[in-house]
Amino acid sequence: MSTNKKRMVWVAAGVVAAFGLYQFAYGATVEPQATLGQSKIVLNKKEGAFPYRSNNYTMPEQASGAIAARTIPADYKRIGESNGLELYMASKSLAIMVKNKATGYVWSSMPADADLANANLNDEWQTAIKSPILLEYYTADEMLSNGSYLSLGGKVDKVEPIEQGMRINIEFAAIKAGLSLEVKLDGDSLTVKIPQSSMWEKGAEKLASIQPYPFIGAVHKADIPGYIFIPDRSGALIRFSKAHIQFDEPYVAKIYGTDYSSDSMDSATGRTSVPVFGVVHGTQQNGVLGIVEDGRYNAKIVAYPSGLSTDFYWVSPKFEIRYGYFQPTSKSMGGYNTFSKELLKTDRQVRYEFLGGQDADYIGMAKTYRSYLQNKGELTKEKKDKSKADIPLQLRLLGGETEASTFGAQVVPMTTFAQSKTIVDQLMKDGITNMKTVLDGWNKGGWNGKRPAEFPVESKLGGASGLKAFQKYLASKDIPLYLTNNYSIAFENSDLLNFRSDAVRALNNEINEFPYFGWGSDSFFDDIMARNINPGKALKLAKDDTESMKKLGVDGMALDWTGTVLNSDYNKKHPFTREQSANTYRELAENFKKSVKELAMYQANDYMWKYADTIFGVDNGSSQYMYETDTVPFMQTVMHGYIDYFANPSNSSSSPREDTLRMIDYGQYPSYLLTYEPYWKLRDTPSIDLLTTQYTDLEQPLTEMYKAMNQALRKVQDATIEAREVPDYGISAVTYSNGVKIVVNYTSNDYRYNGVNVKAKSFVIIGGE
Incomplete structure (x- = not known):
């Protein structure tokens, strides 16, 4: 296929995907605002009841008599x-x-x-x-x-x-x-x-x-x-x-x-x-x-x-x-x-x-x-009154990505810093003013060109001066800016490490090494190897980066993998037990907390929660193993009201309609991964699996989804989850500490909950001021 034809196919696919995302997520009907916090979104009604009896949902409780206590034997x-x-x-x-x-x-x-x-x-x-x-x-x-x-x-x-x-x-x-x-x-x-x-x-x-x-x-x-x-x-x-x-x-x-x-x-x-x-x-x-x-x-x-x-x-x-x-x-x-x-x-x-x-x-x-x-002091509540403001949106912007070419890898600029400002401007005009803006691929070499990300800032995106200007603009709008980095893995082209001494070694003394892009469609990336970074070296790299971030005036860091992946290191010169690795990552996070205003992490383990202002990419489902009968929001119940937590980007969802309702059910904030340039430009990069990222394609469904979620969750941002009832298959009712109750109807039929009508594929808000 010629380059021009290939480009046309990708453009057509993007248009279809964007239209499908909107239609699938929101159907064709938008109603006026109803009473009791009724959502104005009415979604498709063609599904049966079967999906809501699966282990992807929570089952209704069956009534049972009192459980008899055992007698304590004499011995x-x-x-x-x-x-x-x-x-x-x-x-x-x-x-x-x-x-x-x-x-x-x-x-x-x-x-x-x-x-x-x-x-x-x-x-x-x-x-x-x-x-x-x-x-x-x-x-x-x-x-x-x-x-x-x-x-x-x-x-x-x-x-x-x-x-x-x-x-x-x-x-x-x-x-x-x-x-x-x-x-x-x-x-x-x-x-x-x-x-x-x-x-x-x-x-x-x-x-x-x-x-x-x-x-x-x-x-x-x-x-x-x-x-x-x-x-x-x-x-x-x-x-x-x-x-x-x-x-x-x-x-x-x-x-x-x-x-x-x-x-x-x-x-x-x-x-x-x-x-x-x-x-x-x-x-x-x-x-x-x-x-x-x-x-x-x-x-x-x-x-x-x-x-x-x-x-x-x-x-x-x-x-x-x-x-x-x-x-x-x-x-x-x-x-x-x-x-x-x-x-x-x-x-x-x-x-x-x-x-x-x-x-x-x-x-x-x-x-x-x-x-x-x-x-234990591992979970602390922010002293902020957030429930009077709109909910936050994670605006994840892909800056540069690496591309295979005849002369080696080169950077494809997907969203420059000036273009990032354009996206933020447009979303603010659409009424979205509370954003957590995250930059992926801000570094020289782009998102998958270097791991960990290395300074200086990528020149094709606007360089250090462009990033400073974007930071200053966001600060004027009271929007935090996060740079993404990963201190857990390094590519073999990294200039920051000596792999013989800085890479993690397994029990058999071999270096932990694996092909990072083995799934890619371009063989150019197949043999790029990644290695786990010794936690002590990771701590040093992070400390060095704090100084560079101070010079740029960036006020946020988003840790990818480092709060999630946990390995031992059996290198005889500087061994780490798994517990020591966790404590070193805690020190790394604590150092960032002292240096930046905002620290976010992706899918962080609970030993890192003490240091996290925000957690991105929180799972809102189970693995659905055959023996599992229900999926429940345990993690979300622990965190709600203490740490802002976000779902994975909605434009990567295979079922955005269901996921929107689930985010409301689980008290979870929305996320989108956007680019300024059309996504087909990623066709020769490791991010080829990303579809429908161009912000002009996603602006309307993003805005509609955000408004619905803001309506649902705005009043409960500071509250804790205190109870969750499942009165019937596909129905959930979550009660918060401030008296607000949110009832979600996943099903294709209207449902009557305690005298309140909950429309199909929708939600109502009961109580609150």
């Missing part, structure tokens, strides 16, 4: 008591029970005898479920094996009382290893701890992982109504059900994502930004939230649905002690499997918070975790 002795809880332990099995005084409900670490008798369990799982600890270990021939307290000849060496609990010294005779298990009440929480100093090994076998009391809250089939909560992206539920398909694998997710220095590539999991999990026994009756504290940087959340290995639903943290890896011995991929000889030096602790009544659901869990972070 359980009380070992701790607080204002709200009583803690009991069985001396022989070491099983524990916790009584919630407020509700009278009893939680147990072991299923009831009747459930065990009715369960379809082989001998291995019989001993596992009756054990207080599950283990993985490496055998003498370096093979990974598993066992439990009972199967490995567990015995108690010593029992000693501690404040509000008990410390038990345990020996696993079969593998000549041992540890101490500390179980106690800490106020109205239960803590289970394994001190690092208590772990010992005297044989050839070496500990690999441990799960203490993994069956707390376990449920046989659907004998108790309720669900497991897992922190999959925005949040997901696994409801207890008697009828379900046969599952092949459990949910296993590394907290804070895969560690590419320690974990195998095939163990990569979805987004898990918070170290929590939970169980509900009867919605809004009884719940427990688990918070992984010490050891969370090297732990996983594991959840088993009924029918997979056992008839029980159960969820637990899995603390890693050692990692296995492949050690190559030749360039032809010869080598052998082995494991790290040094164990990870950290205590391991999980905290359990017990919930009752209205707080015993996933919203109550999110509120509990929100309070937990507040008390």
Whole structure:
């Protein structure tokens, strides 16, 4: 195809995509403003009810009777008591029970005898479920094996009382290893701890992982109504059900994502930004939230649905002690499997918070975790009255991008700084005055020309003087400007690093290296390799950049990847554990907070929230694994009213209509990725997958979407989410702390909610001033 014909095809595709985006998002009808905050947007009505029964949505709660509390057997002795809880332990099995005084409900670490008798369990799982600890270990021939307290000849060496609990010294005779298990009440929480100093090994076998009391809250089939909560992206539920398909694998997710220095590539999991999990026994009756504290940087959340290995639903943290890896011995991929000889030096602790009544659901869990972070100083509320202003829009502008050419890579200017001003001017004329303007590809070489982005500023965009002028203009409009950078990966053409010393190394001492553009359509980019940057070097690079930003007068930084991706570094000259990496990134963020007015991050893990004014690209969906029954806004409930959080760009959405309603449902602010130049100019760049970016194509749908979302969310910007009800399939009602309730109707039919009509594909606002 000739260049001219190819260009015509891309232009035509852009026009069709832009028109389709508008029509699909907003249909053809716009009504006058209705009462009670009724949206003026009426969307298409051709869908059936089936999509809203899928695990992409939240299911209505089914009414259930009161859940009967278990009786505490006589052989359980009380070992701790607080204002709200009583803690009991069985001396022989070491099983524990916790009584919630407020509700009278009893939680147990072991299923009831009747459930065990009715369960379809082989001998291995019989001993596992009756054990207080599950283990993985490496055998003498370096093979990974598993066992439990009972199967490995567990015995108690010593029992000693501690404040509000008990410390038990345990020996696993079969593998000549041992540890101490500390179980106690800490106020109205239960803590289970394994001190690092208590772990010992005297044989050839070496500990690999441990799960203490993994069956707390376990449920046989659907004998108790309720669900497991897992922190999959925005949040997901696994409801207890008697009828379900046969599952092949459990949910296993590394907290804070895969560690590419320690974990195998095939163990990569979805987004898990918070170290929590939970169980509900009867919605809004009884719940427990688990918070992984010490050891969370090297732990996983594991959840088993009924029918997979056992008839029980159960969820637990899995603390890693050692990692296995492949050690190559030749360039032809010869080598052998082995494991790290040094164990990870950290205590391991999980905290359990017990919930009752209205707080015993996933919203109550999110509120509990929100309070937990507040008390630790990791989540602070801005002292601003934002609910009197319009909601913010993330205006993400792509400046320069790199393009393959006969003479090597060159920069394609997609949005100069002068053109950026034109876009901002036009959006302000359209009534959008509250923007967070983010510049991607501001640097020499453009967006994907250099990683990390390097000063000086790209001359084809206007250079330093052009950027200064744009910054000054935005400041006059009270609009913050963010420069995007990534201090986690570097391309091999970077002048800022010495890869032998500055790149992260895996357990086998190989540099973490991967093809960054392997998916591209142009072979010019296929062999460009990226490497993870040592956290110490990343900190130095970021400090250097703060000085350059001060000279330019730029008042904001947007961190891409650096608040999200978390790796260890096994470089012997400057090693970093995963926890040390996280603390170094916290220091990096703190330094920026001292130097710039605004610090934003993309998809940040919760250890970075303390430093974030804004979080971009927050997931508003789950992974929709087969065993997941619901998607829920756990993350959004924790953050709302504390941190401004934004969705991914709406012009990259495959279903903008649904996503607009979901953003309203989840209290999430909108985002658009725009260019001044037509998007077909990206056809020979790594950003070829971007479609419909030219602002003139998107101005109308962007403005209409923003106005609808501003109408919905304007009054609740400072408020916290306090409750969420799903009265029917495809309907949600979110209650905020200031009394405002937002009811969203995803379906194709009008819905009557407490006497208020909610039109199809629309929303209403009830209450508020």
